[in-house]
Amino acid sequence: MAVGTESYNIRSKCTLCHFSWEEDRLPIDYEKRDGVAYITLNNPAKANIFDKPTADAISEAWIDLWEDRSIRCAILTGKGDTHFCGGHNLAPRENITEEEREYLRTQRIFWPLAGTVHGQKTGVDGRMGDHYPRVWKPVIAAVNGWAAGAGLYSLLASTDIRIASAEHARFKFALLTQGWLGHGPGASLLVKQLRYIDAMKILLTDEPFDAQEALRIGLINEVVPHARLLERAEELARHICKLPPVAVRMMKEFVVRFGDLPTDQAWHVQNLINSLLIQTTTDGEEGRQAFNEKRKPNFDGKLRKRGDAWPDLSEEDAKRLDEAYRSGEF
Structure with a gap:
């Protein structure tokens, strides 16, 4: 075999x-x-x-x-x-x-x-x-x-x-x-x-x-x-x-379960799933790093550990990040 x-x-x-x-x-x-x-x-x-x-x-x-x-x-x-x-x-x-x-x-x-x-x-x-x-x-x-x-x-x-x-x-x-x-x-x-x-x-x-x-x-x-x-x-x-396995399987479930929802509702669910993929799987970060480093990604579908809370921001950092957040470019 x-x-x-x-x-x-x-x-x-x-x-x-x-x-x-x-x-x-x-x-x-x-x-x-x-x-x-x-x-x-x-x-x-x-x-x-x-x-x-x-x-x-x-x-x-x-x-x-x-x-x-x-x-x-x-x-x-x-x-x-x-x-x-x-x-x-x-x-x-x-x-x-x-x-x-x-x-x-x-x-x-x-x-x-x-x-x-x-x-x-x-x-x-x-x-x-x-x-x-x-x-x-x-x-x-x-x-x-x-x-x-x-x-x-x-x-x-x-x-x-x-x-x-x-x-x-x-x-x-x-x-x-x-x-x-x-x-x-x-x-x-x-x-x-x-x-x-x-x-x-x-x-x-x-x-x-x-x-x-x-x-x-x-x-x-x-x-x-x-x-x-x-x-x-x-x-x-x-x-x-060769594609990220968790994202692939979530894409199928999203389309089948939520594809018939009104667009604004389906879009909301899609964003929630997207945030979960970025925050709780290694593939979300790997895809971005591979793109920036001009190499082929290595998707393993692994899940991340739960981490510590974000530290408090200074007033200057909070203002800077708020501007980036509102611009949508981050």
Whole structure:
């Protein structure tokens, strides 16, 4: 194994997951290498769908990469060149009747389990459900094939940067034609991320579209040849890994949590976060020093100790600093 590389057996981490594993298949491949976590949905024979084992395993991966401070970025993709993720497993559970299924669906509306939204677990790491990657670290999607159903409206829509295969990436909402809207937050996410008319065309026609159309409407950032898909995602990940990690993670949380606030309110929160970064992390000072010294910064993401109170200022110093403060040039 190369230096800086860790492979994780998700089976061993899911100690609270109540399901059996197929001996010849793990639901995801999860690897951590040089500050980047790689999550690959690993069920190409079944369109890399979200069955229960996959949902539980990917949830464990989000928790692990969030709590591991050496990880600064994640890449999410699917095994093979046909499906990124084909969505939820819609096959009914064998030991539940249709009448019982309707009862449970109704119960979930009015009496969801504690700590869930419509049955999906949420957490302080920012997860917006079991397998929606709203951890406060950048997640890059490498779309290797079809992103359909929850693979589009939840998994892909919850990533931050999206690279698509020119030859194989395809997209489809895939739920309206089945007569329903979906359990996840996808419809609202798409309308927030895209122009209204583009989002509504996806939602109301439920027609498939290719990578070039996804690029045109702003659903993805780049289209690359399939052979370069992972390479391009890794280029972006390596660049992010060189940036100050605390500032990067705070930037994502700020945008997600406070981006919809009125500008003056969001600006106030942004300034509070900025002050915290400057005063309580080493990276804020390192960035300024590196710029003034004309060298590359070395961001380590370390936190500072609490220091002594500022000394009392003389009348002359107080006046001088007040002038600098009011000028905004300091």
